[in-house]
Amino acid sequence: MKYATALIAIAGLAAALPQPAENNVVARRPARRNGGRPQHLSSPNMRNTSYxxxxxxxxxxxxxxxxxxxxxxxxxxxxxxxxxxxAASAWVGIDGDTCSTAILQTGISFYGDGTFDAWYEWIPDYSHSFSNFAIKVGDKIRMEVDASSKKAGVATLENLTTGKKVTHTFTSTPSTLCETNAEWIVEDFESGGSLVPFADFGTVTFTDASASGSQGTVTPNGGTIIDIKDSSSGEVLTDCKSSASGLTCTYTG
Incomplete structure (x- = not known):
């Protein structure tokens, strides 16, 4: 995302889906600095939402x-x-978990050098940066993805602190949504096929968080909670908790 060069679409899709680190693990996605995406870890069907x-x-x-x-x-x-x-990213999205063929998402990335990136993405296409959208520490950023169909939709970011809003309308999309997953995620994304060093982001809290559709409205509360575990050391790097008011993820590495 932050750099002009992007991963090719096929490589992006492979990286965008879950990849296991161990049993009962979720997936990982690929990179964003180069336009990559994440991927989950293991078979979603093996997960239970109690832990x-x-x-x-x-x-x-x-x-x-x-x-x-x-x-x-x-x-x-x-x-x-x-x-x-x-670096690290925070985003909201539709699909990419039990639906492994598509993700519609938008969010922001924050870097250790003090810079930021605002982006939108419909996997397996790579991510694209919004222009003219200033971000600084302490700004409140509202994120939204809205699919008008399984092949079309809008990604919106609004800086509630500055009043600036940017949108992107997807009219020619590279995949078809399943509309089976709603996500609020902090991500350690990939660049050039490898995870970038994970930045200590302190705490990220999603408020005013909801997902809606044909079956009604839900919040992050009651969803499957995912934490990042370093696949080499086994160290758990995040601690995420949902509540009636939203979702909070804390860096613990």
Whole structure:
């Protein structure tokens, strides 16, 4: 996302889906700095929502159901720490978990060098940056994806602090949504096929978080909670918890 070069669409799709680190783990997605995406870890059908599941790059909450066509949430932009090339993303999306063929998503990435990136994506296409959308630490950013059909939709980011809003309308899409997953995620994304160093983002909290569609409205509360586990060391790097008011993910690495 932040760099002009992007991963090719096929590579992006492969990276965008869940990839296992161990049994009962969720997936990972690929990179964003180069336009990559995440992927989950293991078979979603093996998960149970009573305990956190683990992924190499997703942390947050996933609701699994039918007919999801709109997901929204608001975060306060965190101050991150770590190496200058470290990074993390926060986003909302439809599909990409039990539906492995598509994801519609939008969000922001924050980097250890103090820069930010606002982006939208319909996998397996790579991510694209919004232009003229200033972001700084402490800004409140509202994120929304709204699918008018399984092949069309709109991604919207609004800086509630500055009043600036950007949107992208998808009219020619590379995949068909299943509308079975709604997500609120903090991600350690990939660049060039490898996960970037994960930035210490402190805490990211999604408020005003909901997903709606043909089956009604849900929030992150009651969804499958996912935390990021380093596949090499086994260290758990996040601690995510949902409540009636939203979802909070804390960096623990």
């Amino acid at each position: 956190p599941q683990y992924s190499s790059n997703w942390a947050g909450s996933v609701q699994i159901g039918q007919g999801f066509n709109k997901v929204q949430g608001t975060i306060t932009v965190p101050r991150v720490s770590g190496d200058s090339d470290s």
